[in-house]
Amino acid sequence: METTNRVGFSSKIGFVLAAAASAVGLGNIWRFPYLAAEYGGGTFLIVYLILVVTFGFAIMITEVAIGRKTGLSSIGAFRKLNRKFAFCGWLGLLIPVIITPYYSVIGGWVAKYMVTYLTGHGSDAASDGFFGSYIGGVGQPIFWLLIFVVVTCIVVVAGVQKGIEKASVILMPILIALCIVISIYGLTQPGALDGFVYYVKPVLSKFSGKLVLAALGQLFYSMSLAMGIMITYGSYMKKENNLESSVRMIEVFDTLVAFLAGLMIVPSVFAFSGGNEEAMNSGPGLMFVTLPSVFESMPGGHIVGGLFFVLVFFAALTSAISLTETIASVIMDKLHWRRSQTVLLVGIFVFVVGIPSSLGFGVWSHVAPLGMDLLTFFDFISNSIMMPVLAFLTCIFAAYVLKPKEIIAEVEQFGVTFKAKKFYSVMIRFVAPVGIVAILISSVMAGLGVFSW
Ligand code: PHE
Numbered sequence: 001m002e003t004t005n006r007v008g009f010s011s012k013i014g015f016v017l018a019a020a021a022s023a024v025g026l027g028n029i030w031r032f033p034y035l036a037a038e039y040g041g042g043t044f045l046i047v048y049l050i051l052v053v054t055f056g057f058a059i060m061i062t063e064v065a066i067g068r069k070t071g072l073s074s075i076g077a078f079r080k081l082n083r084k085f086a087f088c089g090w091l092g093l094l095i096p097v098i099i100t101p102y103y104s105v106i107g108g109w110v111a112k113y114m115v116t117y118l119t120g121h122g123s124d125a126a127s128d129g130f131f132g133s134y135i136g137g138v139g140q141p142i143f144w145l146l147i148f149v150v151v152t153c154i155v156v157v158a159g160v161q162k163g164i165e166k167a168s169v170i171l172m173p174i175l176i177a178l179c180i181v182i183s184i185y186g187l188t189q190p191g192a193l194d195g196f197v198y199y200v201k202p203v204l205s206k207f208s209g210k211l212v213l214a215a216l217g218q219l220f221y222s223m224s225l226a227m228g229i230m231i232t233y234g235s236y237m238k239k240e241n242n243l244e245s246s247v248r249m250i251e252v253f254d255t256l257v258a259f260l261a262g263l264m265i266v267p268s269v270f271a272f273s274g275g276n277e278e279a280m281n282s283g284p285g286l287m288f289v290t291l292p293s294v295f296e297s298m299p300g301g302h303i304v305g306g307l308f309f310v311l312v313f314f315a316a317l318t319s320a321i322s323l324t325e326t327i328a329s330v331i332m333d334k335l336h337w338r339r340s341q342t343v344l345l346v347g348i349f350v351f352v353v354g355i356p357s358s359l360g361f362g363v364w365s366h367v368a369p370l371g372m373d374l375l376t377f378f379d380f381i382s383n384s385i386m387m388p389v390l391a392f393l394t395c396i397f398a399a400y401v402l403k404p405k406e407i408i409a410e411v412e413q414f415g416v417t418f419k420a421k422k423f424y425s426v427m428i429r430f431v432a433p434v435g436i437v438a439i440l441i442s443s444v445m446a447g448l449g450v451f452s453w
Contacts, residue, residue: 067234
């Protein structure tokens with residue numbers, strides 16, 4: 001990938017759609033709703049939205065601009081701009097290495113639910129204890145993890161990502177439409193309006209440092225930031241395309257899907273449980289427990305459920321492809337291995353390392369670092385610690401090594417004006433780096449019991 005003679009995206013919309021296909025995934029549909037449910041609904045939503053338009057905007061502009069400026073993916077890009085910062089590229093690679101295995105475990109859960117619905121067993125999925133006994137098992141979830149990894153690898157080896165991305169252009173709008181239909185249905189159910197209020201209304205007392213850290217980690221995860229991925233996408237972007245408006249479009253798209261997924265899940269779980277705290281805090285299992293109950297009571301619910309899981313499977317697949325491709329491309333660049341050999345190796349790694357995350361819900365549940373199951377632990381380390389650290393380093397690099405004027409010049413080519421350039425400069429130089437450090441420190445201190453807010 002370390003060549004400047006890249007085959008660019010043929011159009012601005014091509015870039016936006018490919019980046020959106022990477023960004024929209026389980027982060028939006030699976031992760032966002034359970035965090036919103038856990039962290040007080042509207043309070044989390046508002047903090048998240050503020051972070052999207054401030055930190056998210058500034059960091060995404062920076063990453064895409066670095067990629068386009070150098071024409072390289074992250075390791076080469078950082079090294080080319082300043083050798084001392086080459087380690088940022090490596091750190092950016094380590095994050096997908098941690099994420100991809102557990103991402104594939106969730107991808108496997110989605111595959112299992114998809115097949116359950118498509119084979120006419122939707123009612124089983126809605127029965128009490130189905131999810132818990134499924135993820136607590138050994139063979140089944142590992143089998144579906146394997147299936148998800150194999151499908152991802154086949155797509156990457158066959159080099160048919162383009163085809164999948166084209167398909168996702170059609171499938172993503174259908175996913176959005178379906179989320180709207182399911183949300184409307186959910187909102188008409190008894191008790192759901194209180195759930196809606198919970199989802200959108202901020203309550204000051206719910207605000208905490210931990211919430212802000214969770215929202216920050218979610219921002220990076222959902223927008224595929226702080227892991228070098230947007231640098232790679234930027235490297236394929238044409239100089240004459242408008243970088244600022246492209247970034248805005250990706251942000252809007254990604255946030256819209258997350259908002260709708262939350263709207264589909266949070267009010268319903270609130271209605272089913274009467275706002276019971278334990279149900280709201282059910283974490284990674286929330287989507288898999290709540291939605292089958294919604295589908296069960298919905299006319300034609302099994303068909304809607306089947307379609308829903310097919311679409312989520314595609315969204316997860318496009319993201320997993322982009323994660324796998326990132327890891328594989330570095331190995332191919334450095335070791336000059338063949339594509340098939342490299343992807344096989346990455347696939348084996350992802351599968352093997354994914355197994356502990358899967359077993360953490362069953363036979364290995366006693367292994368609980370920081371009191372978390374293994375999947376949540378890997379998720380926490382990558383999203384809440386490593387990504388903020390890398391995002392901070394990216395801000396420092398852009399603001400004080402490269403300087404914002406370089407980024408602004410990259411955006412302003414072919415007569416394009418960077419409309420938010422003043423805002424960008426202030427964000428990248430002061431607000432984002434100071435904010436990220438403050439959030440990290442305060443939540444670590446709260447974790448250590450020094451103070452809590
Ligand atoms: N952004 C993706 C999601 O929301 C996850 C992802 C991260 C995909 C990084 C690719 C790269 O699911």
